[in-house]
Amino acid sequence: MEILNIIALIFVPIFAVVVGQKLQQRAQKRNDKMQIFKTLMTSRIFGWTNESVQAMNLIDIVFADDKAVRKQWKICFDKMCVENPTETELSKIKTEREKLLETMAKSLGYKDIITWESIQNPYIPKGMAELMEQQQAYQKNQSILMEQMKNMMQTSRKEETNGEAQNANSK
Numbered sequence: 001m002e003i004l005n006i007i008a009l010i011f012v013p014i015f016a017v018v019v020g021q022k023l024q025q026r027a028q029k030r031n032d033k034m035q036i037f038k039t040l041m042t043s044r045i046f047g048w049t050n051e052s053v054q055a056m057n058l059i060d061i062v063f064a065d066d067k068a069v070r071k072q073w074k075i076c077f078d079k080m081c082v083e084n085p086t087e088t089e090l091s092k093i094k095t096e097r098e099k100l101l102e103t104m105a106k107s108l109g110y111k112d113i114i115t116w117e118s119i120q121n122p123y124i125p126k127g128m129a130e131l132m133e134q135q136q137a138y139q140k141n142q143s144i145l146m147e148q149m150k151n152m153m154q155t156s157r158k159e160e161t162n163g164e165a166q167n168a169n170s171k
Contacts (some may be wrong), residue, residue: 030108032062037104044097046132047070063107072096074102 036055043052063069076096097114098119105114108156 011086029065031056033104033108036062037101037108040097040101040104041119044119045102045124063104066107069100069103072100076100100145134137 009056036058039055041047043055056077059073062071076093076099077149079089079093079096081094085093098116101119102116105111105119110137
């Protein structure tokens with residue numbers, strides 16, 4: 001009986017530590033999966049963000065134990081690897097990203113809570129959408145203006161260079 005008590009005193013704490021570590025690892029894996037899922041769910045409104053690209057690059061690592069998610073990620077990745085996509089291809093990319101989110105939701109246990117419809121219809125206030133459109137238009141106009149200024153400067157330099165060459169030839 002004493003031997004059993006001694007064995008219990010030695011092995012029970014060790015067993016408790018091992019079980020505790022396993023539970024912490026499992027919780028951390030779930031947290032990592034949730035972070036990727038949350039990032040992709042929130043960024044679906046804006047398109048690509050730095051965070052969403054980083055999250056997508058972590059899918060193979062964080063969801064390494066989930067074949068369904070990795071399979072859908074591969075399909076999605078293949079669709080995204082198109083240079084200069086057409087409108088049809090952009091639509092397919094959007095659909096595959098939404099399918100990826102649906103697959104992740106199922107993997108995380110949100111099968112009946114997060115539906116295909118909720119993934120396709122994110123909440124975005126009208127004012128926010130208008131602000132985003134204004135910012136995009138502003139950025140586009142800035143790019144056009146900078147390109148025009150660049151062209152004017154290049155034309156001006158060419159004229160100066162030609163003028164200097166003509167002056168040198170006349171002397």
